[in-house]
Amino acid sequence: SASSPQILGAANASPSLIAALRRMKAGSNPEAPVFHSFVGGMRVLVDALATSLNGSITTGVGVDALDRLPGGSVQVALSNGEVIAASAVILACPAPAAAGLTTQWPEASADLASIPLVSVTLVALAYPAGTVQVPVELSGFVVPRNAELKITACSYGMQKWPHLGGDVDLLRVSVGHGRDQETPALPDEALLAVILADLETAIGITAAPSDVRISRWDRAFPQYVVGHTERLGHIEGQLNLDGVFLAGMGYRGIGIPACIDQGRSAGVDAILHVLEHR
Template identity: 35%
Template sequence: MAQAQVVVIGGGIAGLAAAAFLSGAAGGPARARVTLLEASERLGGKLSGGEVGGVRVDLGAESMLARRPEAVELARAVGLGAELEPPTTAKAAIWTRGALRPLPGGQVMGVPGDLEALAKSGVLTAEGLERARHEGSGEGVADDVAIGRYVADRLGREVVDRLVEPLLGGVYAGHADEISLRAAVPQLLAIARGGGSLVEGVHELATRPQTVSTPVFQGLRGGIGTLPGAVAAACADAGVELRTRTAVEELRRTADGWRVVTGDGATLHADAVVLAVPAPAAARLLRTDVPGAAAELDGVEYAGMALVTLAFRRADLPEPPAGSGFLVPPVDGRRIKASTFSSNKWGWLERSAPDTFLLRTSLGRLHEEQALDLSDEELVAQSLADLGEAIGLTARPYDTAVTRWRAGLPQYPVGHLDRVARIRAAAGRVGGLALCGAAYDGVGIPACIASARTAVDALDKVLTPLTGENVTERTMGA
């Protein structure tokens, strides 16, 4: 019997990972013949690289969580194992109350587990620290709660405003009072459900010995933006047909599979489809045949952000900034929400351009995307103004790049995981359909790759019999 034919719609890292798992490009047997369709001119989605100041840098995500195995394993499977490199420094700061203050140790996503370290950091005012020392009591959380509201009830508003908010903002570009504890920081949910001391629970979690001594984060020499190309090359070698500039206009269920209509008027027939596109695009394609899933997908909100990358000549910096960068609490009223000192953070970058110092800033968050409408020059000027106040930077960059990620980060409000379960249940009832990407199980690279694995596994009933026919294509109306 012929192998099943699967069409993967979307060529970000989740779609590429799904194609790799299906085709055997990531190891293991080939489970299907795969065609991947991507609307834009390039593969990789939010994993993107480019040159700034003559140096190759990441213009999107720059690191991947290594304590989860999925991203590191995929990198190794496609030949990038020797290129893995952890950050040179992870010493980060909080720019708050007019100064750079060390990110206190013993915290989990900003929730403190060591009040002495918190006091020494100077992040909180005396009043905020005193409130944190008098932890509020409360009943255990029954199911889910917004992390900001929960922490504020237990430890005070200032812990949320100056610690939890900037750390969550760096991941989701959202607001702590809306983000689900269960979805965003599940390791804290057991503490919340128990109803005991939050500080003691976080301390136990933060000091728990690791079974394997591995870096928390990993990067790739040349940038994380090299990962999609390596996965795509492995997929092509495994027989995957990769098509860019191919938008999908219509997706319809048929008696024996799916009909996929592209923007150029072609029709593909497949046994199964993996939708690896953002929620709005998935909702549009499922509106007719899976309206329940489409309605749920319509409710997924997205935040946008801009990244400003600045290249300086080291000779113009008498004292380059120390550490890996800093986060900015919104309560402080600054324009940027974070800055990464890329040349400090990544040894490969410093080695490749020893005479250049690269850093980047991020601007914009949920409901504050007006920053993305500013000109490149305005975003650079705002970044330089804040950097001048934060680290005393007076030098001018010799090159800059502005990257806008409009609607780039899905939000995970209270009830998000229940919504995801309903989406998957609706897709499962139709058969031969699975979804993956940042809108479901996590916005990080490992989570997106894991969602691709989940999607492929959900197609077992279609893949196991291997009963599909070769994909056929014709011009509409022919």
């Protein structure tokens, strides 16, 4: 339910999962783009949110600790020495960070710390335009676990996001999953050699890239193991009573839409908590 809520919804809506999924597809707009983003990058969304908020935003300051206060409130200790008495707190941070901040709720903290995480490395490669010869209707490919490749996916940036095309062909390659944490940890030169060999196997490209950017995301991707939803219920059952709420990719979906939904839900829950404890 956390990793694929759409599939769960389809399964609950019909005796036939396949039939329910087909109905969902039939109800979508066939002319709509498959992917959506901002020409200026995801910062456009963040900046728009910041502009629309009526409250104050403090950047460059960490949270050192949360402490319970009487009446369902929380004391927030900031890294700059400031202390805030909050009616409610939303922790929109990775599960390990949330675990470190919730030691006043030891069982919840332990459960948060036990959510498995894997490391993933993303590698962007630029080539002169026309170097990458792939079908124009494709935006990339994913790699099954039983394939003899180390890469897990490759996006054709110049076709997935046309505004990124022009005089370059752009590829973005992912490596790393729950059963392969060695490849994303390779040094840059060795990692690039593995990726180029896999790209030659997968799409036949032998040219050297003109530019490369490697982005390492250490222990950044949560793994939703069996019992994850029940674990979340246990965590939230302890934290929510004291006005602490969770949102983020560690909990109920790692995609941007799922995280937005979680933020909205946590915001509503926080408001209701404040109203109940006036």
